[in-house]
Amino acid sequence: MTSEYLKEKFGPEDRTFPNMLQRQSQKYGKQDLFACGDARLTFDGVQDVAEGYAGKLAETGIEKGDRVAIMASNRPEFMKAFVACGWRGAISVPINVASRGFQLQHILSNSGAKLLIIESDILGALYDLDFQALQVETIWVIGDHDGAFPSHGPRALPFPEAGDPIEPAAVQPHDPLTILYTSGTTGLSKGVICPHAQFFWWAYYTGSQLGVVEKDVLHTPLPLFHTNAMNCFFQALLFGATQVVEPRFSVSNFWKSMKASGATVTYLLGAMVPMLLSRDPGEEERGHSIRVALSPGVPASAAEAFSDRTGIILLEGYGATESNAVIGANAKTVRHGWAGQLREGFEAQIVDEYDNPLPDGEAGELVLRATEPFSMALGYFGMPEKTLETWRNLWLHTGDRMVRDSDGYYRFIDRMKDSIRRRGENISSYEVEQVLIAHPDVEMVAVFPVASELAEDEVMATIVPASGSNLTGEELIRHCEGKMSYFAVPRYFDFVGSLPRTENGKVQKFKLRDRGLTPDTWDREAAGITLKR
Structure with missing residues (x-):
């Protein structure tokens, strides 16, 4: 399935999660869509989960637009909760499992989450919270626990079985699908409001960059509460592939797990490549089926060494949670050390501190805007002043200092802020x-x-x-x-x-x-x- 076919199949009004899931479930049916550990869900199985757990959300009193916080590692329950929210029209709020104290209190307060779904192993994160200042009414606990729970908190129930299936909510492409909290500035974490259509475009742009095709196995060691792994799920959904989720990134187990899953595409962050290269070369580095990896932020020398040792093409790219996969390179256009070229569907400028455009070769802040509706975030939840500041002059200010050369390639230099x-x-x-x-x-x-x-x-x-x-x-x-x-x-x-x-x-x-x-x-x-x- 080509990316151009996707644009034709899913018109502007069709780019919602329920619509994408229904159409792809009809097309791919019993093909695996999601795998995590021993759990596997087919395309139509994911739809069954979405329908049933959306019914359970409805029984719990969760309505369209309500926020549901999910604080769990890479496990099936995370995906069950995420797709249920998308089907119900609720807004999922994935939270980094390492969040604690001041930051966690702020995220739950700012989002106004009514339901918190949390893994039993990290229940201790809740002991220091002031639940009297939060709107959390119910907590679902994933996994076994000894019953120990903050006495000052709301009622805690085991993660339930699915309820009676319900029809999807009447959501629109501009409706929020999820709120992702980013600590990209010096102030409080900001909740980026990501609409349904934004994830259609994440999958469209990234999948086409990587050359994802039907039956590909997209194996990610990255956490589901980050944009990268969510993007991977939507690539699998739209291109007819399978997402395999690793519990966590492991240098010692990386090649073994990739071979076992039959991975054809994987996803690495900048620091992971030097970590893998730090091990002695071995036959396992070639005993896989991976042809390409999305790996932004890898030093040029490390990228070249990694490709030579493993045979995997490392592709650069640039995308913020607020934007999309706006800059990138494919296997033919990759230039190590550079993020790539601007993708069709976006406009970009390098500007000075007063938003005046700078010439090629001169470093400044990267600002962006989209030409496709709702392919970028809607703003920051509950922070109108920060939204206006970041989207001032009708451009998204990324806070990243970059430079563009005469060929239209962009290179990241550093963050504008601290x-x-x-x-x-x-x-x-x-x-x-x-x-x-x-x-x-x-x-x-x-x-x-x-x-x-x-x-x-x-x-x-x-x-x-x-x-x-x-x-x-x-x-x-x-x-x-x-x-x-x-x-x-x-x-x-x-x-x-x-x-x-x-x-x-x-x-x-x-x-x-x-x-x-x-x-x-x-x-x-x-x-x-x-x-x-």
């Missing part, structure tokens, strides 16, 4: 600072990225201790554990007497980034400190 990207996860320096400043011996703090040996960032914090304290790095690490995502816990600490500031008192983080590591910097890994997850 965000951190570590091991494929976006980290808000603001949220890390909120946890650190809560320590009684921390007077001031600034959190920022420093270079990592794995081509992305490590988290560093410069601390001004309270007068007379004997604060240590290990003490701060233990303070952070359980209060933030484990991947956001700083690796490096500098203890100083003051922070550099502007005349109006704003901390000059660029000076701290420029200074980077010093001989006095405390390193968690060098100290042998192991994080508790």
Whole structure:
């Protein structure tokens, strides 16, 4: 099935999840659509799940437009909840399973979720929440648990069996399908409102870039609560392929699992490729059926070495949760170190701080807009000011500094604002600072990225201790554990007497980034400190 055929088959009014699922279920029926562990769901099986669990949502009082938070790892129940919401017209709110404390409270509060679906292994994340300030009425717990549960929380029930099947809600392409929270800036996590049609276009653009065809096996080790893996599901749905979901990315098990599934396409983040290359070469690197991988952010030298060793073509690309797969390259046009060229259906400019377009070769902020209706996000949930700020002058401001060459290729340089990207996860320096400043011996703090040996960032914090304290790095690490995502816990600490500031008192983080590591910097890994997850 070609991407052009998809555009013809699914007209502008047809690009909703229920419509896409019904049509593809009729076409592919008993072919596997989704596999996770020992669980496999065919195309018509996914529709049965959507109908039945949407019925259970209705029994629970979930109506069209209500938000349902899902906090679970890669397992079948996640997908059951996600497709049920899409069928019911409810809005799913996938949450990173590592979210804790301040961030988790904010996400549940901002989304106004009425139902929370959570895995039993991470129930401890709920103990520090103020449920009196939340709208959560019911909790469904996935998996066995000992009954321990915060007494101050709402009623908790086991994840149920499907209910009586119901008809799909009357949703439109512009209706929200999901809200994805991103920590891409220095402030609070923002809930990106993704409409139904946006995921049609995610699949259309990414699937055509990768050359996805019927019966392909799209094997992803990435978490279902991220855009990448959701995009993969819709590629499988629209192109007649099968999505295989790995529990988690494992360097030691990667090639074995890919061979076992018969994977033909896979998905890697920038840091994963150097991690796989760090192992000694072996026959398993060629004992697979993978022809191509989507792998944004891989250093050019690593991409070339990986392709030489494995025979897999690594394709670059660029897409934010707010946008789509707007820039990319295929096997014929790939240029390692460059994100690719602008896709049809989008407009882009590189602009200065006043939104004036810059000439080719000069770096500035990438701004975008779409020519296809609802192929990009609708804004930030419950944050109209942030929406206006990001979409000012009718352009989506990505916050990414990029450069375009005379051939129309785009290259990512860095983030315009102070965000951190570590091991494929976006980290808000603001949220890390909120946890650190809560320590009684921390007077001031600034959190920022420093270079990592794995081509992305490590988290560093410069601390001004309270007068007379004997604060240590290990003490701060233990303070952070359980209060933030484990991947956001700083690796490096500098203890100083003051922070550099502007005349109006704003901390000059660029000076701290420029200074980077010093001989006095405390390193968690060098100290042998192991994080508790």
